[in-house]
Amino acid sequence: MAQRVGRPWGPIRAESSEAQALAAFLRAQIDASGKTLAVLAKEIHISKSRISEQIGGKVPDRDFVTALIRATIPEPRLCERRLAEAARLLQAARRPAPTAAPQPSADLTVELAELRTRQIETLDRLTRSLEQNNQLREAADKSAKLVMVLLTMINKLERRITDLTGEREQLRAAQADSQTLHDTQRQLSRAQEQEQRAQQELIRAQEKQRQAEELAAAVQAKVDRLTDELDRLRGTTPDDAAGEDTHFTEQPAVSTDPVGDDIDQALERITAVNDQDDQILQTITQDLITDPPPQSVVPYNPADNYLTTTFASYNLDALKQAAETAAEKGDYRRAVEMYDDVAIRHTRILGPEHPDTLVVRSDLLWWRAQAGDVEGASAALAELLPVFERVMGPEHPGTAAVRTYLALCWKDAGDVEGASAALAEVLPVFERMRGPEHPDTLTLRRGLARWRRQTGDVEGAAAALAELLPVHERVRGPEHPDTLTVRRDLASCRKDAGDVEGAAAALAELLPVYERVMGPEHPGTAAVRRMLA
Known part of the structure; x- marks a missing residue:
């Protein structure tokens, strides 16, 4: 058999050599474009199985041929030449030269057997990849839940440490009995240890979440590649497997320090979940490393935002909310750390110039200024502003917010004249955007x-x-x-x-x-x- 370019196709079952030449020509255009059948199906509004049938030896209609050529060849002049060639081949396929009916050969039997073997092997690999996809979704979902649980736990522990510290100082001032003071000190030490452990588990959960998202990207690429390969071989698509939500509940306990015991039990379960996710991620990583790459494969063209899945979006919203909460409490250092992590994830998942990513980056720089790095934040905001103006527009609320942040930073840095001039330029934008009597506009005028x-x-x-x-x-x-x-x-x-x-x-x-x-x-x-x- 001749060596094919791109992923392997099934055999062409044409009734004439002219029809076979047309099918081979159309398949070559798809291979050269690098597009999968799934992508083409959306562009020309024909199902994948229908496309496979039309390029499998059957003589297609002119509309299909025209749509396929235009979808696979973007360059106008080359597209016109290919359309002319396709029209010639289509005309010949519709009126083939009379020949004797071909007789089945031993070569065809061997080819069909090889095709069936490749179908089975591809389906097995696709099924395994879908199972891994489900496992990664579950692992990422659990990690997202753990992050939220741990953030809440750390917040409670910080308040508990503050309360116990105050209680200890009051007992010392009142010269309370030594046993009561000892119990309070023991609870305080335990709470401090639990807070450290919770911070460690939070770092682990965030790392597992990141790893799961990255592995999900690799596995999704593999699923798409195998799906397209199977489409080419037989024109069918396996059903996606469905993941299951994982929940865990904390068991109550009664003791002399019930709050500390509850936190210990929760941390034990969190550690167990993190350990389990470790094993899953290591197994899938090893499987991806050892999976042999296909030979002569058309380059995979992923969708722009193939990571924007339900769990990824949920994670971004949850982490952003946690960062906003830290900022609202005045913990600017922690807010900057959390916003930095959110910005990295937005950039990786949505892209560096996605509107949501740009807003997160501007928020990060604002809280960075509030944390004390006014000079660094000012320089970064000055670099970010033209990106906002290009992507969002010069009078978008996000662009106006960046310009306001920049003016405030200049003012905090001591350049009141420059800040006033910058704010005076933003004011007309707010008046047009919000209205001259909107509270935001009035606040800007007062400032x-x-x-x-x-x-x-x-x-x-x-x-x-x-x-x-x-x-x-x-x-x-x-x-x-x-x-x-x-x-x-x-x-x-x-x-x-x-x-x-x-x-x-x-x-x-x-x-x-x-x-x-x-x-x-x-x-x-x-x-x-x-x-x-």
Whole structure:
């Protein structure tokens, strides 16, 4: 038999040499394109089995031939030449030269036997790969659940450590009996050890999750390759196997330290799940390493986001939520670590310029600035901004957010003039995007007025605040905290501009409102009192 280019095809069962030549020509175009039958089926809207039939020796119709050539040859001039050649072969296949009917030969019998053997071998390998795919989905799903369980556990342990530390100090101050103090210290030490162990298991679970996702990509590529190979051999597709959800429950226990015992039991089960996933991932990795690559294979063209499966999307959302929670609690260092991991996963799964990836990258840089690395965050945001403008558009909310982050970083770095100029450029975008009276727009206007004052433009700041105040009173309400802040800032600007009497009168009128709305001990109330003194 002649050596075929690409994955092996089944034999061409044509009634004439002309039909066989047409089928071989069409198969060659598919091989040269590097596309699988599954991809072609979507592009020309014909099932895989129908495509296999049409290029297996049967004389196809002109529409099929035209659609196939156009889908496999993107270059216009070459496509026209191939269409002309295909039309000539199709015409010859429809009107073949009369010949005697071919007689079955021993070579054909051997070829059919070899074909059946390849079908069985390919189906066995495909079945195994589908089983591995299910195992990886289960492993990744369990790892995602473990990550969430461990994040919650670590949060609880941190609170428990804080509470026990406070309790211990109170006992020491009260000179409590030594046994009570000893029990509290023992529980505190145990909680600290559990927190360390939970952190270790969290790292393991996150690593297992990453490994499972990467292996899933490799196995999915193998499944697609084997599916296409089987399609070429017989034109059928095995059904995908279904995975099962895995759940575990924690068994309650009663002892002198029930909270610590519950955490120990949960950690034991988590360790067992991580150990089990270790074995699964090692087995599949070894299987992939030892699996022989097919010979003369058409290069595999994966879908852009073949990793964007249900469990991958779930993992990204869950990890992003956990990072946001850490940031909201003020733990910026941990938020940066978690956002960095989320950004890496977004980049690997969705791509470096996917909109979701870009948003995560900008959030990471913002919290990086809040953690103290203002200079590094500013430089990275400046590099990220043109990517946002190109991918998302110059007036997209995400682009506006990056420009705002960058201005805030410049201000924190001491460049108030540059920050004010940058924020002034963003303001019209917010007015068009959100509306001139949207709360975000009003907040931006208030911040810009404050920055103008810091640059020494007190009169300009006062004018901006005077223009902003009636809008705040109408949109937010006359006693809204933001409205009160605008009134306080305006009075302060007037005082600095030389209108001491007018500023004092405004502050005297403002103080009872602050005391009633915000409370007598509120920092804003105290600030108004200081300004009046």
